[in-house]
Amino acid sequence: MTAEDEVTTDVCVVGAGPAGLVLALLLVRSGVRVAVVEKNGAGQREFRGEILQPGAMELLDRLGVLSGARARGAHEHARFRLVEHERVLLDIDYRVLPAPYDHLLSIPQAHVLDELLLHLGKYEDFTYLDRRRVCDLVREDGVVRGVCAEGAGGPVVVRARAVVGADGRFSKTRRLAGIDAGRTEAFDLDVLWFKLRRDRSPQPGEPRDVRVFRAGGNPVLAYDSFPDRIQVGWTLPHKGYQQVVARGFDHVRSELARAVPPYAELIHEQITSLKDVSLLDVFSGRAERWAADGLLLIGDAAHTHSPIGAQGINLAVQDAVLAHPILVGAVRGQDASSAVLEEFERRRAPDIRRVARLQAVQSGAMLSTGTFATRVRPRLAGAMRRTPLYRKVLDTIAYGNRSIRIAEHLLTD
Ligand SMILES: Cc1cc2nc3c(=O)[nH]c(=O)nc-3n(C[C@H](O)[C@H](O)[C@H](O)COP(=O)(O)OP(=O)(O)OC[C@H]3O[C@@H](n4cnc5c(N)ncnc54)[C@H](O)[C@@H]3O)c2cc1C
Numbered sequence: 001m002t003a004e005d006e007v008t009t010d011v012c013v014v015g016a017g018p019a020g021l022v023l024a025l026l027l028v029r030s031g032v033r034v035a036v037v038e039k040n041g042a043g044q045r046e047f048r049g050e051i052l053q054p055g056a057m058e059l060l061d062r063l064g065v066l067s068g069a070r071a072r073g074a075h076e077h078a079r080f081r082l083v084e085h086e087r088v089l090l091d092i093d094y095r096v097l098p099a100p101y102d103h104l105l106s107i108p109q110a111h112v113l114d115e116l117l118l119h120l121g122k123y124e125d126f127t128y129l130d131r132r133r134v135c136d137l138v139r140e141d142g143v144v145r146g147v148c149a150e151g152a153g154g155p156v157v158v159r160a161r162a163v164v165g166a167d168g169r170f171s172k173t174r175r176l177a178g179i180d181a182g183r184t185e186a187f188d189l190d191v192l193w194f195k196l197r198r199d200r201s202p203q204p205g206e207p208r209d210v211r212v213f214r215a216g217g218n219p220v221l222a223y224d225s226f227p228d229r230i231q232v233g234w235t236l237p238h239k240g241y242q243q244v245v246a247r248g249f250d251h252v253r254s255e256l257a258r259a260v261p262p263y264a265e266l267i268h269e270q271i272t273s274l275k276d277v278s279l280l281d282v283f284s285g286r287a288e289r290w291a292a293d294g295l296l297l298i299g300d301a302a303h304t305h306s307p308i309g310a311q312g313i314n315l316a317v318q319d320a321v322l323a324h325p326i327l328v329g330a331v332r333g334q335d336a337s338s339a340v341l342e343e344f345e346r347r348r349a350p351d352i353r354r355v356a357r358l359q360a361v362q363s364g365a366m367l368s369t370g371t372f373a374t375r376v377r378p379r380l381a382g383a384m385r386r387t388p389l390y391r392k393v394l395d396t397i398a399y400g401n402r403s404i405r406i407a408e409h410l411l412t413d
Contacts, residue, residue: 004155009035009347010331012147014173016040018056018109019050019316020166020301021116025063026324028123030410032331035151035158036126038228039167047227048109050225051077051210051310054094056317057401060112061100062406067230069115071197073226074107078207082251084214085261088388095288096391104210104310106223106231129156133314135178136169137295143337144177144294152254163338164296171301177292181304184215189306192256194277195229196266207406210310213260219259221307234259241279243395249274282307284359286352291341298323298344303352307363309397311329311355325407346410351401358396 011018011027016038024034039220052060060066082090095104120126128208138146138159146159165173174181202208210223218236225231234246234256244252253271257264271277283304290302314373323344330336395402 005154007129007158008155008369009127009158009160010318011035011162011164011327012037012158013164013166013174015167015171015299015301016113016117016128016130017163017166017299017316018112019170021120021164021166021378022059022063022317022328023164023298023323024126025065025120026115026320026406026411027327028120028126029413030324030328031125031412032328033125035130036128037134037147037156037158037162037250038130039151041131041152043110045223047309050108050313051223051313052105052107052112052402053310053314053398054097054103055240055402056314057101057105057403058399059317059321059406063119065112065119065124068104069112072108074102074105074111075208075224075226077210077223078103080104080211081209082214087368088351089214092394092397094192094398096373097290099395101398105121106207106208106210106225108226109313111226111404122389124169124294129153129158132156134172134176137163137173142293144292147173147223161334162294162296162341163250163332164298164323164327165301166297166299166316167301169285169300169304169352171287171297173295174287174297174301177295179292179297180288181285182288183304185238188284189280189282190241191280191307192236192241193232193235193273193280195230195231196263196270198224198228199266201228205270209367215259215261217387218259219308220256222260222263230263232260232263235282241281244275245274252277260382266325276299284356286356289342290345290348291338293334293338295338296327296341300326302345305355306359306363309359310367311359311400314400315352318351319348320398321406322405323391325410328407328410352377352395354366358393367396 010033013024013036016036024036027034040193080092092324132149132151134147134149143165149156208224213220221233257267284306286303290297296317330340
């Protein structure tokens with residue numbers, strides 16, 4: 001690419017995350033020309049969730065991407081458990097789901113994204129413009145007709161019939177379009193995010209689990225991350241980190257060790273300064289609208305969720321699958337007006353409301369204390385496991401809306 005390059009395409013996707021790349025693959029496989037603009041280069045990816053639910057696994061498998069991504073390295077986890085000291089307060093066992101998606105998968109997002117890019121690279125109709133940050137929208141008579149981007153990859157103007165903002169929770173595309181992020185305060189959290197080197201691997205036959213510990217009051221997420229790390233996320237009330245850090249590094253470390261007793265020793269050994277941890281601002285929200293003339297928002301750019309329950313990638317992949325036929329129709333019919341693109345929001349909004357409600361319940365369950373939560377609930381949860389309601393809740397967490405299927409009739413290969 002040279003300076004002042006111009007690319008003309010059918011659909012310009014901003015952001016090469018799970019939503020953007022799954023959508024791009026579905027579109028090129030339907031004969032639609034696609035350009036993806038991504039601000040980062042290979043290996044420069046940001047902190048991302050790694051836990052794939054069965055729903056995302058199944059869709060990626062149908063796209064022919066899952067096995068290659070898994071071959072790059074991943075760990076299967078059998079259960080999601082809420083633990084307080086030695087007591088298991090909540091135990092969600094994925095092994096009751098039908099194989100082959102009877103587990104959670106912890107897989108570095110780079111493995112999934114690189115595999116998607118490998119598949120995309122086979123299509124002449126695909127253009128990848130990485131190391132370019134979208135900084136403006138191209139508008140004609142108020143209609144979005146492309147983007148301007150700049151960065152180490154060189155400045156570029158992309159002209160397209162439709163632009164899809166799949167650029168995540170801080171979406172620039174959304175901001176440039178003047179659409180409010182609809183940030184809600186309910187799930188605002190400070191999350192301390194870091195990895196520890198594991199000192200032991202599970203014994204043969206011993207299941208790996210995604211666990212939330214709440215010994216120290218604030219929940220801590222921990223799971224084995226490929227290849228030999230433990231990913232830890234310590235959640236604190238919003239702005240709570242400032243209060244903890246004001247008391248010095250040793251205080252942060254001892255609070256952390258107290259919050260997650262099984263890893264206390266590793267924390268003391270391996271966390272030696274604040275540089276070893278990253279502070280993330282986590283929030284949830286729902287953009288005031290997801291479509292404008294020439295523009296559609298999907299994934300985190302449209303709706304951002306609390307990391308509790310690991311729903312974001314499932315939702316992002318499903319968004320792409322649902323948006324695919326709508327965009328193919330818009331390109332073929334030469335009509336990417338908001339009236340056409342709004343169909344996406346009409347169909348998807350009820351699912352997003354359902355997930356938000358479920359996450360509120362999950363979050364309440366993680367934080368509630370007292371006799372009911374610590375003594376009655378574990379027994380109730382054990383009895384619940386044998387009821388149809390338990391299976392329904394597990395299915396919803398694992399799959400979301402199962403009626404979202406790839407529009408295979410549109411795929412030309
Ligand atoms: C701490 C944390 C832990 C999480 N854990 C999990 C988990 O275990 N499981 C799960 O399912 N979800 C998890 N999530 C949520 C999950 O990561 C997101 O929901 C998911 O990645 C959303 O996918 P997306 O494609 O919409 O956006 P993203 O994955 O955010 O991708 C957006 C892309 O757009 C690019 N971009 C941004 N701005 C621009 C620009 N101006 N120009 C060009 N490109 C741009 C970014 O570089 C990025 O590649 C977690 C989130 C957080 C914060």
